[in-house]
Amino acid sequence: MARTAGRPPRSKAEILEFRSKIGKHALEIYRAEGFEAVSMRRLAKAVGCAPMTIYAHFDGKTDILRYLWADVLTDMSSDIAEKLKSVAGPSERLQSASHSFIAYWIDHSDHFRLVFMSNDVTRADVSTFLMGEDTLAHFLMFSDLIREVHPEEHDVKMSTDTLISGLIGIALCMNTMPDYPWADATSMTNQLLLSIIV
Amino acid sequence: MARTAGRPPRSKAEILEFRSKIGKHALEIYRAEGFEAVSMRRLAKAVGCAPMTIYAHFDGKTDILRYLWADVLTDMSSDIAEKLKSVAGPSERLQSASHSFIAYWIDHSDHFRLVFMSNDVTRADVSTFLMGEDTLAHFLMFSDLIREVHPEEHDVKMSTDTLISGLIGIALCMNTMPDYPWADATSMTNQLLLSIIV
DNA sequence: ATAATATTTGGAACGCGTTCTATATTAATG
DNA sequence: CATTAATATAGAACGCGTTCCAAATATTAT
Known part of the structure; x- marks a missing residue:
C-alpha cells in the first residue's frame, strides 16, 4: 500500500483543529447573538473560509x-x-x-x-x-x-x-x-x- | 358604532372554515408524504389559493x-x-x-x-x-x-x-x-x- | 518539471419560511 | 352609481440549509 502521487489527506490533527476552530466560532456567535445568528454563511465569514468549505468538514449544521x-x-x-x-x-x-x-x-x-x-x-x-x-x-x-x-x-x-x-x-x-x-x-x-x- | 362602508370582515364561521380546510389538507399531505412535504407553497397549491393568503389566516407554520x-x-x-x-x-x-x-x-x-x-x-x-x-x-x-x-x-x-x-x-x-x-x-x-x- | 490527487473556492441553484408591496377583487354603505 | 374598507393575489425579495459543479490551488510521487 505504497502512497500514490498527489496531495495527501489531511492529518487527523488538522481535521480536528479545523473542526474545533469552527466550533469555537459557533460558540462565540451563539453566546453573543443567540442561535438565530449561527448560520453556515455567517459562520464561514467569521472563520474566514468559503461557506462550502465547512461542508467538507461537517456533515451539516447539526x-x-x-x-x-x-x-x-x-x-x-x-x-x-x-x-x-x-x-x-x-x-x-x-x-x-x-x-x-x-x-x-x-x-x-x-x-x-x-x-x-x-x-x-x-x-x-x-x-x-x-x-x-x-x-x-x-x-x-x-x-x-x-x-x-x-x-x-x-x-x-x-x-x-x-x-x-x-x-x-x-x-x-x-x-x-x-x-x-x-x-x-x-x-x-x-x-x-x-x-x-x- | 355604525358600520362604515366597505367590505365587512369575514364571519367567525368563515374564518374557522378556511382554517380547518387548510388544516385538513396539511393533514393529508403529512400522512401521505411526511412532514417534509408540508410546506407553505405546497399547502397553498393543494388548497388552491395563493401562498400568501395563508398568512392572512395563520400566524405562521407552527x-x-x-x-x-x-x-x-x-x-x-x-x-x-x-x-x-x-x-x-x-x-x-x-x-x-x-x-x-x-x-x-x-x-x-x-x-x-x-x-x-x-x-x-x-x-x-x-x-x-x-x-x-x-x-x-x-x-x-x-x-x-x-x-x-x-x-x-x-x-x-x-x-x-x-x-x-x-x-x-x-x-x-x-x-x-x-x-x-x-x-x-x-x-x-x-x-x-x-x-x-x- | 510533470503528473496525480486532495482540498478549497466561487457561484449558481433549489426549496424553504417569511416579509413586503402593489394590484386586483369583493361586498358593503352612501 | 360611486365610494370605501376588507380581503385576495401576484411577484419580488431576503436569508436560510443544502447540493452540485467547474475552476483553482496545494502537495506529493515520479
Whole structure:
C-alpha cells in the first residue's frame, strides 16, 4: 500500500483543529447573538473560509451544534457541582443535583431547546443526538449520586436512566407548554425522586 | 358604532372554515408524504389559493401544525383506549395506559418529533405549545386513571403532571438519543410509576 | 518539471419560511 | 352609481440549509 502521487489527506490533527476552530466560532456567535445568528454563511465569514468549505468538514449544521451542546452541558455540570458543595447527606445531594438540573434548564430555555430539541422534524436528516464519552459524563454523574444513596445492590442504571429522562421530561414540558399550569417544578422533582430513593 | 362602508370582515364561521380546510389538507399531505412535504407553497397549491393568503389566516407554520398535533393526539388516545379495554384493575389500567403511551411515541417517532419538538430553536418565534381544551383532554385522561388508584385524598394533579412529563421524557430520550443504551422502556415506565402508585 | 490527487473556492441553484408591496377583487354603505 | 374598507393575489425579495459543479490551488510521487 505504497502512497500514490498527489496531495495527501489531511492529518487527523488538522481535521480536528479545523473542526474545533469552527466550533469555537459557533460558540462565540451563539453566546453573543443567540442561535438565530449561527448560520453556515455567517459562520464561514467569521472563520474566514468559503461557506462550502465547512461542508467538507461537517456533515451539516447539526454536526456543528454538538460543540454548542458540549459547552452548554459543561456549564450545567459546573452549575450543579457548585450548588452541591454545601450539601452533605447522600439523598440530600441527589435531591440538590436534581433540583439544580431542573432549575438550569428552566432558567436557560434557549439552551434547552438547543440541546434537546434541535434535531427536529424540520431537519431532513433527523440525525441522532450522538453522545461522546465526555458528553455522557455530564449525565452519568447522577449514577454516582444514586450509588451513594443505595450502597447495597441496586439497579443503579435503571434508576439513573429513569431519573434523567424524567427530569428532562419535566424541563421539556415546562419549557414548551408554559401555558399549561404545571405543578410546582420542585414538587414534581421530589415526586419523581420518590421512585428512586424509595 | 355604525358600520362604515366597505367590505365587512369575514364571519367567525368563515374564518374557522378556511382554517380547518387548510388544516385538513396539511393533514393529508403529512400522512401521505411526511412532514417534509408540508410546506407553505405546497399547502397553498393543494388548497388552491395563493401562498400568501395563508398568512392572512395563520400566524405562521407552527400555527398550522396544531391541526396535525390534534390529529396525532387523537390517534394516540384511541390507541391507548383500545388496549385499555381488556384491562380491569385500577393500577393495572394505569400501567397499561402508561406503557401504551410510551409504545406509541416510540413506534411513531416522527409523530413525536412533530408534536413535542416542532417549536425549536431554529424557528425565530419560539411559539409555545398552545393547548386547547380538547388537546388537554388527551393528557388529562391520566388524571382519571390515577384517581381510580387513589380514591382517598391524594394530590392527583401533581401525580398526573409528574407522570405525564416523566413519560414524555422517556419518549424524548429514547427517540433522540437512540445510541445511548437506555434501560428497557417498560422497566423505566414501571419505575416511574412507583412514585405514583406507592 | 510533470503528473496525480486532495482540498478549497466561487457561484449558481433549489426549496424553504417569511416579509413586503402593489394590484386586483369583493361586498358593503352612501 | 360611486365610494370605501376588507380581503385576495401576484411577484419580488431576503436569508436560510443544502447540493452540485467547474475552476483553482496545494502537495506529493515520479
